[in-house]
Amino acid sequence: MSLTVVTIVMILSAYLAGSISSAVLVCKLRGLPDPRTQGSGNPGATNVLRIGGASSAALVLFFDMLKGAAPAYLAFRLGVDPIALGVIAIAACLGHIFPIFFNFKGGKGVATAFGAMAPIGHDLALCLMGSWVLLVLITRYSSFAAICTALLAPVYTWWLDDRFTIPVAMLSTLIVIRHKDNIQRLLKGEESKVSRKKRTKAP
Template sequence: MQDLVGPVLGTLALVAVGGYLLGSIPFGVIITRAAGAGDVRQIGSGNIGATNVLRTGRKDLALATLLLDAGKGAAALLIARYLFPNDLVPAIAGGAAFLGHLFPVWLKFKGGKGVATFFGLLLAAAWPLGLLAAATWILVAVLFRISSLSALVASAAAPLFALSPLAALGLPAPAAITALAAFTAVLIWIRHAENIGRLLKGAEPRIGAKKA
C-alpha cells in the first residue's frame, strides 16, 4: 500500500499543476492585445474576464473571452477524466484550473472572478447541473439586471442543486462534483466582495447601464 502512495500523490500533483497552468491562460488579455484593443487591465474594473472585455466596445472579443475562459476549465476537467476515468481526479483538475484563472502566475496572481470558468466546469462535470446553474443566472439577470447578483445566486445554488432530489432524477453529481461546485462557489463569493458591498448599498451597476 505504501508503495502506491508516492505514485498516487505524484499523479494528483501533476494533474493539479497541469490544470492550474491551463486555467491561468489569460485569454482576456491575450485577445484584446492581439486585436489592438489595448490592455483590458487598464480599463473599467481592470478585470480580465468577458464582462470587462465588453467595455472595450468589442462584443466579439467579449464573446471569445467568455467561451475560452469557460472552455479552459472544461478542457482541464475533461482531459483529466479521459486519462483518469473517476470522479476525484477530474474534480481536482477542474478546481486547479479555476484557481489558475483567479490567480494566474503570468499576471502576478491577479486574475478574473471565475464566473465563465465556473460554468464551463459545471457543464463539463455534469451538464444538467451546469444548465441549472446557467438557467439560474439568466433568471436572476432578467429579474434584476445585475450581473454580479446573477453570478452570486447561481454559484450558491449549484451545490444545492447537486444535493437536491434532482440528483435522483439523473443528475450526475457525485460527491467530488458537489465538492467542486461548493469550492468554486466560495471562491466566487470571495472574489465578488466589492460587488457584494455595492449590492448592499444599492450601488451595483445594472446590465447595459453606462458608467457616468
C-alpha cells in the first residue's frame, strides 16, 4: 500500500474516530443529562464537569484526547510526513466538531487537538496540560485557557521539535477559530467561569 493511500485511509479513520462523542456516551452510561441540552450545550469535558462532576469530566477528557492521539501516533509510526500528520490531526478534530454519528453537532475540539499534539513528545504534552491547568486556576475561564494554550502550542513545538511546528500551528488555528464566540463573550465579560456541580441524574 502506497504512502498516499495510507494517508487517505488515516484521514478518514481519524475523522470517524473523532466523530465518537465521548461526552454523550459517558453521560449516557452514567445516567447524566445529555450535555448537548444542559449547561453550555457543548459536548465536552468542561460542560460535563458542570453537570456531572470531576470523574465524568476526566473520562471525557481522556477519551477525547485519545481520539486525537491514536490516529496521530499511528500515522507517525507508518511514516506519514509532518504536513500530512497535521491534516490527519485536523480530520480527528473535525470529526469531534462535526460528528457524523451525532448529527454533525459536536464540541470545540480542544482536547482532541491537544491529544493529537501529545505524541510529539512528553515534554510538549506536559507544557500543554500545565499551561491549560494553570490558566484555568488563575482565570477560571476554560475557553481563555484553551485559546492561550493553543497560541502557545506552536511556540512550545518550535522549541522542542521544530519539525512539527506547521502541523501544530494548523491545529492551533482551528482551535482559535472554533472559539470565536467565546472570544466575543470574553471581551464583553459575559463568558461563564468553570464551576463544578454535584452529579445529577437524568430525569
